Amino acid sequence: MSTLQNTKRAYLITGAANRIGRTLALNLAHQASVVVIHYRSSQSAAEELAKEIRDNGTTTFTIAANLESPAEAQNLLKRVWDIAGPIDVLINNASIFETGRLTEISMDDIQRNMMTNAFAPFLLSRSFARLNKDRASAVLPVIINFLDSRITGYDRQHVAYHLAKRALFALTKMMALEFAPNVRANAIAPGLILPPAGKDRAYLEQLKSANPLNSIGSADQITTAVRFLIDNEFVTGQVIYVDGGRHLIGNTYG
Numbered sequence: 310m311s312t313l314q315n316t317k318r319a320y321l322i323t324g325a326a327n328r329i330g331r332t333l334a335l336n337l338a339h340q341a342s343v344v345v346i347h348y349r350s351s352q353s354a355a356e357e358l359a360k361e362i363r364d365n366g367t368t369t370f371t372i373a374a375n376l377e378s379p380a381e382a383q384n385l386l387k388r389v390w391d392i393a394g395p396i397d398v399l400i401n402n403a404s405i406f407e408t409g410r411l412t413e414i415s416m417d418d419i420q421r422n423m424m425t426n427a428f429a430p431f432l433l434s435r436s437f438a439r440l441n442k443d444r445a446s447a448v449l450p451v452i453i454n455f456l457d458s459r460i461t462g463y464d465r466q467h468v469a470y471h472l473a474k475r476a477l478f479a480l481t482k483m484m485a486l487e488f489a490p491n492v493r494a495n496a497i498a499p500g501l502i503l504p505p506a507g508k509d510r511a512y513l514e515q516l517k518s519a520n521p522l523n524s525i526g527s528a529d530q531i532t533t534a535v536r537f538l539i540d541n542e543f544v545t546g547q548v549i550y551v552d553g554g555r556h557l558i559g560n561t562y563g
């Protein structure tokens with residue numbers, strides 16, 4: 310194992326109280342100096358997670374912000390810095406997943422999805438890059454944005470979401486160029502990992518044949534990919550598709 314892999318980093322994970330964000334927080338906490346758990350409405354789940362991580366010996370904070378608000382997104386990093394100190398890894402995991410076809414979505418739908426899923430990660434990332442600019446750090450700070458493996462195709466049933474994830478894909482590359490050499494920016498594009506709200510495992514089972522590997526992924530497999538992007542300091546502007554190969558097909562979905 311290299312020295313960098315042993316280095317403890319400070320993390321901010323957005324939308325970390327449940328699901329993929331929660332697994333990331335628990336897994337990454339093992340090699341963290343501090344983990345900041347951001348949430349919007351899941352306060353008790355966030356506090357429970359913080360307690361679990363703290364009980365295992367890692368310093369943890371929780372912080373609330375509604376990322377649909379540009380002002381709250383703009384201020385979040387400064388608030389985090391004030392309570393937890395400098396952050397080395399920003400994971401833009403928080404997201405909304407709304408149904409709506411091109412022929413029916415409203416401007417409000419588009420704005421809400423663009424703000425939460427693309428512009429908030431952008432504002433957080435820009436604050437992160439500014440705060441890290443002149444900081445002496447043992448590690449190269451890194452941003453990890455969460456996309457969706459369907460960005461290579463067309464998700465007709467979730468158009469506002471799809472548009473926002475595509476925007477974040479473009480922003481990831483721009484950020485990698487603009488924030489270098491002080492900060493790296495990469496992305497994870499998950500495929501079938503967890504069923505969306507209101508659906509169960511059977512929903513994923515039905516869809517898995519769309520993956521060349523004919524399987525469903527796990528939040529632990531997402532962590533492995535995130536870990537690689539954190540540890541390898543020669544990688545920036547990269548997207549790792551953790552999706553059983555679904556992005557290779559680039560289908561129209563729905």
Ligand SMILES: NC(=O)c1ccc[n+]([C@@H]2O[C@H](COP(=O)([O-])OP(=O)(O)OC[C@H]3O[C@@H](n4cnc5c(N)ncnc54)[C@H](OP(=O)(O)O)[C@@H]3O)[C@@H](O)[C@H]2O)c1
Pocket residue numbers: 323324325326327328329330347348349350351352374375376377378401402403404405406425455456457458498499500501502503504505
């Ligand atoms: N699950 C999958 O299989 C899958 C597939 C493709 C892509 N992804 C991507 O992977 C990431 C994690 O997926 P997931 O399914 O675990 O996410 P999720 O459960 O849909 O959302 C994660 C968290 O985002 C937070 N959030 C939503 N709106 C917010 C707002 N306005 N302000 C602040 N926080 C807000 C929520 O926090 P609160 O609960 O505190 O309100 C929520 O718990 C997402 O970016 C998602 O798009 C997931």
